[in-house]
Amino acid sequence: MSTQPILAGFHPDPSICRVGGDYFLLNSSFEYVPGLPIHRSRDLKTWDLVGHAVPDAAVIAAQEGAAGASAGLYGPSLRHHGGLFWATTTSLGRFRDGILITHAERPEGPWSDPVFVPGTMGIDPDLAWDDTGTCILTWRSMRPGGISQVDIDPLTGERLGDARLVWPDDDGAETEGPHLVRRGERWYLFTAQGGTHTGHGVSVARARHPRGPFETHPHNPVLTHRGTGHPVQATGHADVVELADGSWAMVFLGIRQQGSFPRSHVLGRETFLAGLDWEDDWPVVVEERFPEASAPTGFADDFDRMDARWVSPSVRAAAFASAASGLTLSSGRTADAAEQTRVLCTRVTAHEWDAAAMLADGDGALSVRIDATHWYAIEAVGDRIRARIVSHPFDQVLGEADRPVTANLAIRARLIPRTQRGNRGPDIVSLGFIANGEFTSLADVDGRYLSTELAGGFTGRMLGLEALGGPARFSRGEFTVR
Numbered sequence: 001m002s003t004q005p006i007l008a009g010f011h012p013d014p015s016i017c018r019v020g021g022d023y024f025l026l027n028s029s030f031e032y033v034p035g036l037p038i039h040r041s042r043d044l045k046t047w048d049l050v051g052h053a054v055p056d057a058a059v060i061a062a063q064e065g066a067a068g069a070s071a072g073l074y075g076p077s078l079r080h081h082g083g084l085f086w087a088t089t090t091s092l093g094r095f096r097d098g099i100l101i102t103h104a105e106r107p108e109g110p111w112s113d114p115v116f117v118p119g120t121m122g123i124d125p126d127l128a129w130d131d132t133g134t135c136i137l138t139w140r141s142m143r144p145g146g147i148s149q150v151d152i153d154p155l156t157g158e159r160l161g162d163a164r165l166v167w168p169d170d171d172g173a174e175t176e177g178p179h180l181v182r183r184g185e186r187w188y189l190f191t192a193q194g195g196t197h198t199g200h201g202v203s204v205a206r207a208r209h210p211r212g213p214f215e216t217h218p219h220n221p222v223l224t225h226r227g228t229g230h231p232v233q234a235t236g237h238a239d240v241v242e243l244a245d246g247s248w249a250m251v252f253l254g255i256r257q258q259g260s261f262p263r264s265h266v267l268g269r270e271t272f273l274a275g276l277d278w279e280d281d282w283p284v285v286v287e288e289r290f291p292e293a294s295a296p297t298g299f300a301d302d303f304d305r306m307d308a309r310w311v312s313p314s315v316r317a318a319a320f321a322s323a324a325s326g327l328t329l330s331s332g333r334t335a336d337a338a339e340q341t342r343v344l345c346t347r348v349t350a351h352e353w354d355a356a357a358m359l360a361d362g363d364g365a366l367s368v369r370i371d372a373t374h375w376y377a378i379e380a381v382g383d384r385i386r387a388r389i390v391s392h393p394f395d396q397v398l399g400e401a402d403r404p405v406t407a408n409l410a411i412r413a414r415l416i417p418r419t420q421r422g423n424r425g426p427d428i429v430s431l432g433f434i435a436n437g438e439f440t441s442l443a444d445v446d447g448r449y450l451s452t453e454l455a456g457g458f459t460g461r462m463l464g465l466e467a468l469g470g471p472a473r474f475s476r477g478e479f480t481v482r
Helices: 092-097
Strands: 015-019 022-026 036-043 046-052 075-082 082-089 099-104 116-117 122-129 135-141 147-153 164-166 176-183 185-193 201-207 230-242 248-256 270-279 280-288 300-302 322-324 327-329 343-348 353-361 364-371 374-381 384-391 394-402 405-416 427-434 440-444 462-467 473-482
Touching: 015 099, 015 248, 022 075, 036 082, 046 082, 046 099, 046 374, 075 122, 082 122, 082 364, 116 176, 135 176, 147 322, 176 230, 185 230, 201 280, 201 440, 230 270, 322 462, 353 364, 364 405, 374 427, 374 462, 384 427, 384 440, 394 427, 405 440, 462 473
Parallel strands: 015 075, 122 176, 201 230
Antiparallel strands: 015 022, 022 036, 036 046, 075 082, 082 099, 099 116, 122 135, 135 147, 147 164, 176 185, 185 201, 230 248, 248 270, 270 280, 300 473, 322 327, 327 473, 343 462, 353 405, 353 473, 364 374, 364 462, 374 384, 384 394, 405 427, 427 440
8 A cells, every 4th residue: 555645634534526527535634614625636645635525614513722623524435427526524513403415516516505314423424325316425434333224315304214223333443434336237335443552443234124134244344454554544435436437436534643652643533545356256454566656745825815724623714814916814712822713724744844824013923733732833022032932731932032133934844764763753843933044943833732642532733823912924934845
């Protein structure tokens, strides 16, 4: 299997579909607005962000600040049927409303106002259509525990019958993430089992009818890296697609851990690709089928407009940010507050990188964050510039200097060599500034405090831009992969 993800950084719970020669990939996004990013590719190797399926912060329904961390939108599915794209997911803040469904003619949108399916409290929904055109909703239900189904009208959310349990919890640990896919005369139900960390795996069952009864694969899981030394772990939550040439592929999530035992992953759960063959009408995962994916590239943004890469936790970016010949941010947290609220973010997509933000007016910060109370920042406040780390409940300034006339805030991350003995974190994060083309570090910090293993949750590192205390303007932002 390739050790390079096809979507690097925080892109978990992938779901894929094909329309003609184009492939479309949807990922979960939790508290970030807009939610559910959609990428398009012609070759399964190079992917372009084309839109988001859920742009409304009220639907994402994640509270601001620490209370909203890893809330919002959970594992989704993306399908194309009847000339429309269909996306379905769970909004944790509206959990009691049931599974939500939205549709669009184009992946760029506009997407419809979502409908909710009553009596379907759970996560990881999937949509499929039988030979009569009836839509089947499959999801991880809580009561009863396992994989359940119900026939629905996806335009209204109306249930067309009673729900049924098709894969109970007693058939595997933490069965979730279902995707129901047809191949020939059989229907295949792919699920995630073993939890969302290093025990993760992909299991499958099959049936002659989309509503079962399902026969589980005698040698499940069909994909897992648990108990191995593979550099990609926690492999699971898979979806499959038939390619234009009639072959098949599987997308799934995985993590890349670094540092000393028990090791840490900092980029979140990423999307990987493998081939899929069929033997005796069972899927066989071929991890080496595809060539190594392209390495991520960086970006430079003069903020002439708001690029789709920018998102914000819990609120719309437009509520506090505007881009036109620079980025203007309205008042954010106070300079000494330890809880981030209104912060403009983009995903960190590499282990080694340089980031810089050119602060033109006001007080502001460039940060790398896991959530509202786990972040490192270089802050420009008054006539001082300072390196600060917050890992709740700890909050400390590690270094300060006079603020340069042109405050180019800068953060760098470098992996710690495996040859280095002792208790190694995943990386060293350096917080500083650039003046006269030279980087000055005010603090070099162990990166493990910005890992999922320490901070918890389901997301990954994000770069953030903030105004502190009053409005601020940034003239440029850069991210360079090393």
